[in-house]
Amino acid sequence: MDLEYQLIIPEFVMAGLAVVIIAAALAFRNVDQKWFGYATAAGLAIIAIVTAVAYWDTNDDFGAVLAVDHFTVLFRVFFLGIAFFTVIAAVQFAGDRLKNHAEFYGLIVFATLGMMLLAASRELLTAYLSLELLSFSFYILVGFNKLNPFSNEGSLKYMLLGAFSSALMLYGISLIYGVTGTTTYSAIGPDVVEGTRNIAEQLASFAGGSGGVDPDGARPGLLIGLVLITAGLGFKVSAVPFHQWTPDAYQGAPLPITAFLSAGGKAAAFAFFLRLFSEAFLPAAAEWVWFVAILAAVTMIVGNLMALQQTNFKRLMAYSSISQVGYLLVGIVALDAANITQSQDAASALVLHLIGYVTTNIAVFAAIIAFYNRTGRDDIVDLRGLAERQPFLAFAIAAALFSLAGMPLFAGFATKFIIFQAAFNNGFLWLGAIGVTASFVSLYYYLMVIKQMYLYEPEGSDRERFHVSRPLAGALVVLVAGVLFIGLYPTPLFDVIHSSTEGLFEQAAALSASVVGN
Amino acid sequence: MDAGEALLLLLLIPGAAMLLTILVPSRHANVVRWIALIATTATLIDSIWIFAVYDFAQGGYQFDLQYPWIENIGFLGENGISLHLAVDGIAAPMVLLNGLVGFAGVLVSWKITHRVKDFFILFMALFTGVYGVYIGQDLFFWFFAYELAVLPMYLLIVIWGSTNKEYGAMKLTMVLVGGSVLIFVGIFAVFAEAGAGTFDMAVLRDIEFGRGFANTFFPFFMIGCGILAGLFPFHTWSPDGHVAAPTAVSMLHAGVLMKLGAFGIIRLGMEILPAGTDFWMPVLLVLGGVAAVYGAISAIHQTDLKFVIGYSSVSHMGFVLMGLGTMNNIGVNGAVLQMFSHGVMTALFFAMVGGLYDQAHTRDIRVFGGLVRKMPLFVIFFGIAGLTSLGLPGLSGFVAEFHIFVGAIDTFPLFAALGILSAALTAIYVLRLMGRAALGPFNPRWDNLKELTRWEIAAAIVLIAPIIAMGVWPDPFIDRIAPTVAELPGVDQIGGLFTLSSLTGR
Structure with a gap:
């Protein structure tokens, strides 16, 4: 087979960047560690720009x-952007509170590489391996603050449950392979329909039956495979009831990693989710749509209700995520x-909401990192009087939280409007209604945070106004502007x-066209 | 009439003022105030111009302006979501109302000294949102503006409010946003059912929705919007919110924000789902009547001035809902007149109470007495608001309530009687208030009270002018409202309206 290696140059360069950063730290021991961070950020920015320019019109397969394709390139740039902002936000934090900076940045780059591969798989x-590259990087990063027991606990929980979910997913993959006889998405799609029949025929002949073939004979295999893969993915994206690791990992991880996990980790898993379910499993939508719907409903309800009672900001953000x-x-x-146009709308709506959510979330975390750099505290009550001490940070946090609650002017309003529209249009009125109601509940706990910042006077020994470091403030301005821009003109x-x-959906479109043709 | 840019200015001016204010360093409080004053003056002039130029002989929607925002992509067809602005004869007086109350609101906020910059940023956001609801013709932007008008309330109350502000602010926000959940679901149901791929109200109005669908989703709009209009039994946020809010916010809130609810019932309910009105409008009328009486009785018992006015707002908004519920031209006209009349009147009330509270630091009616000796202008202005409230002929309240009662007698005589009863109850609490606080024996505790500031006097004059104008010469309002009301689907024509020209036979 003729493999076109130039298609995946950005991935090679990413791997190279990670190695170079880690190696450089060995070579230049006397350099101020923050330069590794800025070098990583610069590298990520260059790769992002070059990728966007050079690959935008590419539409090709690597084997x-x-x-x-466009989807891959969009997500490549998106992930690189996430990593870029994470690194910028992390520099001062890492300098103050972490050791082994170069490895820290190198692992972020490796995780980003995993995300990029995952979106392209x-x-x-291949998807599974990319996901593992991503997950292993995160296991280490979550526990990076190795002297902090919370960090260790979070990392351990995350790793054990992550390994468990990987096993579930692998078993699901093996079942899908058993039913369809292939692991490539392009082949699974038609085989989800056809392949089950073939298997059923084999089963029937094996059992000695010669008469009517029951095409549903292999359905349980397909169904269990789908359920297992969805459950495995559910762990990775932390959907309820597979979410238990999330608050601990979020709380234990160093703040920039919490940001990266909540933004990049989720975005990558959803890129995978979307590609898998739209390219491979779309023809079987009737099989899985109901349990994904229940998963969505339960996740929205439980996530919001649990968030109501949090006192730690990181845990609040965990449940909010x-x-x-x-x-x-x-x-x-x-x-x-049955409706490719509708499916594509839904996919676009999902990606739009994902980008809006990630931008907003990184903005929240960047602001909280700036706050933490000064105070070293991350409970919600510690934010008291922030509006007096640092009005810009308070504004950024308030804007981002309003966006997460889906309030107008900010990204969340427009993107939620569009994503719920997709559900309403597909006849899931009840799910949309739950979503809107859940989003209404979420306003309450976001307001509780905003209240702390704006209503009360600063407390404790440290009440001075303080400054945010230039790069972080700049990144924050860009992120908040992005949140407003997506909200006003997406x-x-x-x-x-x-x-x-x-x-x-090319394949699904071709498939349904051929069905119509027959 | 095709000067839609005038409508766009209503959004751009306060929006630009908001951005400009963000850029001003917070130590220049006076610059911030003047920006707000100039912006609201400009929007007031613009609003007056729109009201004056609206061509009532032609009727219908005018000043039409449409910019596509997202279209022809995926689920959205042509003009899928567009910035579509227009006013009809109902929106025109509402635009004027917002201009007046916003302008007066800035005047009475002049003496705010705590975080002036933040206050005016939020104030302008709220102000823009209200305009957006009145002139929006696209459901996406309509809802956007609706939320934008509600959202700043939380911070405005929590930071600058008084009396139990945390509770009041949270209750108000959660109840109102809860109402908008219903509206949101309703909007999507309408969008999906219409299948036209557009959120443009102009298109959706022309689509006929089935009776079953309309009956199911009409209450989503009726209750969702009704909550904001103080619909019984969802009205409890309103007095708490009013009491907690700072003066200018109470003014905007009771003056224009509550009208958004009634306006939403007209825009979304009556115009888009007319098939649901048969079943639901009598319900609205009954609930409105109950709110009118209940609000008035509650007001009698209150001792806090703001609570009195808060419950009086519930009562008066009950009249509005009653008027809408009659579904005949006289009643609905009365409802729209009452929206305007109550808007300026209650804004005047709150402006005056604010002026008193800032000096006296209490609003307890029982401790006041003989204020007329120290603050004669305050008593006069407050008196005018009170007399408007109880429906004295010659002031705007009479014109509005008279129409509502005549309309209601035609549909539900019993509830017309209830309404008239509650107007009588209004007289009790207003006169009692005046008698005790304004006249009565002078309480020497208030020896060092001063007259209202000139900013407050200016605000009061701005608000009193339309009250008297509408009271003695309602024609300009009725001329604009009546043709539009006549075009509302399902509204019966039961008779002529009571204008000066009809009385003089010209």
């Missing part, structure tokens, strides 16, 4: 395992096998996303 095992996963799952539910972004999701 049967990776696709480099069109083969189950769980509830956001529920909204994102609504996008998966709105995929419709049209250009939506156009780009819509052109990128088209490729996901």
Whole structure:
């Protein structure tokens, strides 16, 4: 087979960057450690720009395992952007509170590489390996603050449950392989329908039956495979009831990693989710749509209700991110096998919400990191009087929290409007109604945080106004501007996303055309 | 009439003022105030111009302006979501109302000294949102503006409010946003059912929705919007919120924000789902009547001035809902007139109470007495608001309530009687208030009270002018409202309206 290696140059360069950063730390021991951070950020920015320019018009496959299409390129740039902002936000934090900086940044780059590969994967095992690269990087990063018992606890929980979920997913993959005889998405799609019949025929002949073949004979295998893969993915995106590791990992991890985990980790898992379910499993939508719908509903409800009682800001954000996963799952539910236009809308809506959510979440965390750099505290009550001490940070946090609650002017309003629309349009009125109600509940706990910042006077020994370091403040301005821009005029972004999701449904479109042709 | 840019200015001016204010360093409080004053003056002039130029002979929607925002992509067809602005004869007086109350609100907020910059940023956001609801013709932006009008309330109350502000602010926000959940679901149900791929109200109005669908989703709009209009039994946020809010916010809140609810019932309910009105409008009328009486009785018992006015707002908004519920031209006209009349009147009330509270630091009616000796202008202005409230002929309240009662007698005589009863109850609490606090024996504790500031006097004059204008010459309002009301689907024509020109036979 003729493999076109130039398609995956960015991935090679990423791997190179990670190695170079780690090696450089060995070579230059006397350099101020923050330069490793800035060098990483610069490298990520350059790769992002070059990737966007050089690959945008590419639409090609790397063998049967990776696709480099609009979707891949969009997510490559997106992940690189997430990593870029994470690193910028992490520099001062790492300098103050962590050791072995170069390895820290190197692992972030490795995790980003895993994300990029995951979004491009069109083969189950490749996707699995990418996911593991991502997860292993995160296991280490969550426990990076090795003298902190919370960090260790979070990392251990995350790793044990992560390994468990990987096993579930692998078993699901093996069942799908057993039913369809293939692991590539392009082959699974038609085989989900056809392959089950073939297997059923084999089973029937094996059992000595010669008469009517029951095409549903292999259905249990398919169904269990789907359930297991969804459960495994549920762990990775922390959907309820697979979410238990999330608050501990979020609380234990160093703050920049919490940000990276909640933004990048989720985005990557959803890129995988979307590609898998739209390319491979769309024809079987009737089989899985109901349990994904239940998963979405439960996730939205439980995530929001649990968030109500949190006192630690990181745990609050953990549950808030769980509830956001529920909204994102609504996008998966709105995929419709019979209606490709509707499916593409749903996919675009999901990606739009994902980008809006990630931008907002990184903004929250960047602001909290700036706050933490000064105070070293991360309980909600510690934010008291922030509006007096650092009005810009308070404004950024308030804007981002309003965005997460889906309030107008900010990204959350427009993106939620569009994602719920997709569900309503696909006949899931009840799910949309739960989503809107859940989002209403979430306003309460976001307001509780905002109240602390704006209502009360600063308390404790440290009440001075303080400054935020330049790069972090700059990043924060860009992020908040992004949140406002997506909220007020998402049209250009939506156009780009819509052109990128088209490729996901080419096969399903061809398939349904051939069905109509017959 | 095709000057839609005038409508766009209503959004751009306060929006630009908001951005400009963000850029001003917070130590320049006066710059911030003047920006707000100039912006609200400009929008007031613009609003007056729109009201004056609205061509009532032609009727219908005018000043039409449409910019596509997202269209022809995926689920959205042509004009899928667009910035579509227009006013009809109902929106025109509402635009004027917002201009007046916003302008007066800035005047009475002049003396705010705590975090002036933040206050005016939020104030302008709220102000823009209210305009957006009145002139929006696209459900996406309509809802956007609706939420934008509600959202700043939380911070405005929590930071600058008084009396139990944390509770009041949270209750208000959660109840109102809860109402908007219903609206949100309703909007999507309408969008999906119409299948036209657009959120443009102009298109959706022309689509006929089935009776079953309309009956199911009409209450989503009726209750969702009704909550904001103080619909019984969801009205309890309103007095708590009013009491907790700072003066200017109470003014905007009772003056224009509560009208958004009634306006939403007209825009979303009556215009888009007319098939649901048969079943639900009598319910609205009954609930409105109950709120009118209940609000008035509650007001009698209150001792806090703001609570009195808060419950009086519930009572008066009950009249509005009653008027809408009559579904005949006289009643609905009365409802819209009452929206305007109550808006300026209650804004005046709150402006005056604010002026008193800032000096006296209490609003307990029982401790006041003989204020007329120290604050004669305050008593006069407060008196005018009170007399408007109880429906004295010659002031705007009379014109509005008279229409509502006549309309209600035609549909539900019993509830018309209830309404008239509650107007009588209003007289009790207003006169009692005046008698005790304003006249009565002078309480020497208040020896060092001063007259209202000139900013407050200016605000009061701005608000009193339309009260008297509408009381003695309602024609300009009725001329604009009546043709639009006549075009509302399902509204019966039961007779002529009571204008000066109809009385003089010209």
